[in-house]
Amino acid sequence: MALATLAPGARVLVLDDDEYDAEAAVCALEDAEFDATALSRNERGVGVDEFLATECAEFDALVCDHVLNSSAWFGFAGAELVSRANSRPGRPLPAVLVTSHRNTDETGAISRWRAGIPVVVDKPDLTEEIVPALEYTVRELRGEFREERRRFTTPIEVLDVFDGPGPRQARVVVVGWHLTKSVYMPLDPVLEATGLRPHELRGRWLEAKVNCYATRADDLYYTDIVVAPDMPAEFQL
Amino acid sequence: MTTSPSGARVPLDGLGVRLLDVGHGNSAVVWDGTVCSVVDVAPGDLVNEELRRLGCTRIEHLVISHSDKDHAGGAARLLLDDARTIGTIWYTADGHKRSETWQRMLRAVEFRLRTGGLDDQQNIHSGMKRRLHNGRAWLECVHPDVVMAGTGPTGRHPTAGTLTANTVSVVVKVHLDDVPAALLTADIDAIALAELERRDADLTAPVLVFPHHGGRPGRANPGEFAYRMTQLVAPKLIVFSIQGGGRASNPHPDVVAAVRRAAPDAHIACTQVSRHCHTRLEPLPAGHLSIGPAAGRERGRCCAGSLAITSGADGLVIDPPLPAHASFVDQHVAAPLCRPAIVTAVPAARDGEALGG
Numbered sequence: 001m002a003l004a005t006l007a008p009g010a011r012v013l014v015l016d017d018d019e020y021d022a023e024a025a026v027c028a029l030e031d032a033e034f035d036a037t038a039l040s041r042n043e044r045g046v047g048v049d050e051f052l053a054t055e056c057a058e059f060d061a062l063v064c065d066h067v068l069n070s071s072a073w074f075g076f077a078g079a080e081l082v083s084r085a086n087s088r089p090g091r092p093l094p095a096v097l098v099t100s101h102r103n104t105d106e107t108g109a110i111s112r113w114r115a116g117i118p119v120v121v122d123k124p125d126l127t128e129e130i131v132p133a134l135e136y137t138v139r140e141l142r143g144e145f146r147e148e149r150r151r152f153t154t155p156i157e158v159l160d161v162f163d164g165p166g167p168r169q170a171r172v173v174v175v176g177w178h179l180t181k182s183v184y185m186p187l188d189p190v191l192e193a194t195g196l197r198p199h200e201l202r203g204r205w206l207e208a209k210v211n212c213y214a215t216r217a218d219d220l221y222y223t224d225i226v227v228a229p230d231m232p233a234e235f236q237l
Numbered sequence: 238m239t240t241s242p243s244g245a246r247v248p249l250d251g252l253g254v255r256l257l258d259v260g261h262g263n264s265a266v267v268w269d270g271t272v273c274s275v276v277d278v279a280p281g282d283l284v285n286e287e288l289r290r291l292g293c294t295r296i297e298h299l300v301i302s303h304s305d306k307d308h309a310g311g312a313a314r315l316l317l318d319d320a321r322t323i324g325t326i327w328y329t330a331d332g333h334k335r336s337e338t339w340q341r342m343l344r345a346v347e348f349r350l351r352t353g354g355l356d357d358q359q360n361i362h363s364g365m366k367r368r369l370h371n372g373r374a375w376l377e378c379v380h381p382d383v384v385m386a387g388t389g390p391t392g393r394h395p396t397a398g399t400l401t402a403n404t405v406s407v408v409v410k411v412h413l414d415d416v417p418a419a420l421l422t423a424d425i426d427a428i429a430l431a432e433l434e435r436r437d438a439d440l441t442a443p444v445l446v447f448p449h450h451g452g453r454p455g456r457a458n459p460g461e462f463a464y465r466m467t468q469l470v471a472p473k474l475i476v477f478s479i480q481g482g483g484r485a486s487n488p489h490p491d492v493v494a495a496v497r498r499a500a501p502d503a504h505i506a507c508t509q510v511s512r513h514c515h516t517r518l519e520p521l522p523a524g525h526l527s528i529g530p531a532a533g534r535e536r537g538r539c540c541a542g543s544l545a546i547t548s549g550a551d552g553l554v555i556d557p558p559l560p561a562h563a564s565f566v567d568q569h570v571a572a573p574l575c576r577p578a579i580v581t582a583v584p585a586a587r588d589g590e591a592l593g594g
Contacts, residue, residue: 147285153317154348155344155348175342176313176318179310179338205344231344232347235343235347
């Protein structure tokens with residue numbers, strides 16, 4: 001379904017377990033003539049799918065903090081909710097992720113869902129960036145990708161695999177992004193897509209669609225992951 | 238050669254070659270309308286940006302002069318980008334320097350060949366019968382010859398001895414409407430130049446993109462190398478593609494002095510302002526620059542920035558106009574190596590100075 005632009009008066013749900021931060025986001029959105037509502041608790045303690053189907057049902061867009069405290073009955077991360085909102089079959093809900101954890105361990109958790117998160121806004125920049133972020137999200141949901149989010153297939157070399165404890169991820173070289181820098185790629189989507197076990201991945205070559213013009217490594221996202229075929233003999237050094 | 242007398246900007250359609258300011262490195266885009274070819278892809282987004290600006294959806298020829306990061310670091314991304322198809326990628330057998338990196342590059346080549354976005358891959362050398370046509374422009378491989386291209390970097394070349402990746406880097410002469418326009422010399426060193434002299438290769442071109450960003454030409458004397466190189470090319474414009482700011486590096490003052498002695502009437506243009514010429518780091522004005530992307534523009538480090546050489550009714554046109562660049566240098570650059578009167582004595586090399594590229 002094609003999305004229209006978010007017009008003045010559009011209803012935006014702001015989800016943040018910190019009431020002060022939620023109110024700050026509401027003020028920024030109201031300044032831009034949106035009809036914003038703050039929500040700081042998941043009163044019924046429902047899961048992400050039901051939350052999306054019920055609590056978000058009356059809204060035209062969503063702004064969501066990444067770390068949602070379980071004491072407020074949230075049993076899911078903001079990154080998952082935002083990704084599922086933007087990917088909602090038939091009726092995507094434009095959703096922006098807000099976080100103050102871009103350079104912490106939470107980066108890995110966001111990375112797992114990054115394909116469905118067009119924009120991550122740093123919390124200190126929220127006031128200035130939230131409206132442009134919503135506008136871009138709507139454009140991307142219409143298929144208008146900016147260069148940093150446009151993806152194409154690239155070979156990926158798996159250098160190492162970390163199967164826990166700690167973040168489950170693979171250290172890889174994404175050839176189309178950088179020929180020498182390694183980055184961390186979420187492990188579970190690779191295992192789900194390829195059927196391989198963690199110990200079988202090390203040294204393998206994969207292929208995936210990646211937004212190779214991303215400036216930052218933690219903005220990379222991966223879809224359509226497959227195991228690459230062996231290189232023909234004439235290409236072996 | 239003429240410069241645009243009014244300072245008017247060159248239109249996008251038409252025929253030309255743009256020498257991109259990529260910082261330390263080289264990238265050139267040749268275009269005839271929306272038909273494009275690329276020689277070297279430095280890391281970053283500049284080549285993609287220029288191709289998008291030109292509306293290019295097909296790269297006829299992608300030439301990689303050698304495997305150094307500042308020439309090939311962005312090639313894999315450009316190769317894999319499905320926004321464009323590619324005719325032929327051309328390179329030499331230069332896999333010795335960082336085999337892991339080159340293997341990844343070959344993965345990109347193999348992927349694009351397998352999935353249909355790339356027609357062919359070829360070894361490039363000066364003995365090729367085939368011209369690399371790009372509409373009304375064409376690319377001529379001047380170096381390396383078939384033997385050097387075949388061996389790549391080696392310690393056992395039959396006449397030259399040890400060849401490095403720089404020695405065998407690809408030299409391309411760009412022709413616009415069958416008129417030589419620019420000689421792109423990558424990182425060739427004195428051994429390569431001696432080989433070109435031995436073969437009596439025709440290096441003449443109105444624009445010389447100086448080898449190795451004006452740094453040292455291997456173990457040879459930089460001044461002697463620069464003098465010989467400039468004499469052989471007989472250029473009207475010499476371009477040094479460099480990174481401005483930071484530590485003092487390129488171009489080597491001996492190189493600039495020798496270039497000036499060999500071609501006293503030629504114009505010298507660095508893409509960014511060298512620390513040899515200007516040590517203050519305040520942003521410099523950019524009003525004289527040509528349109529199009531330039532790595533130094535945002536930080537205010539451009540000297541000539543990206544340069545476009547286009548084919549006009551009265552000959553070749555340079556953008557930015559050279560008088561505008563000269564005026565910028567006179568007004569804003571503290572001690573330009575390119576502008577003072579020619580010195581009679583070549584300054585001695587400075588011990589320990591880091592000048593490599």
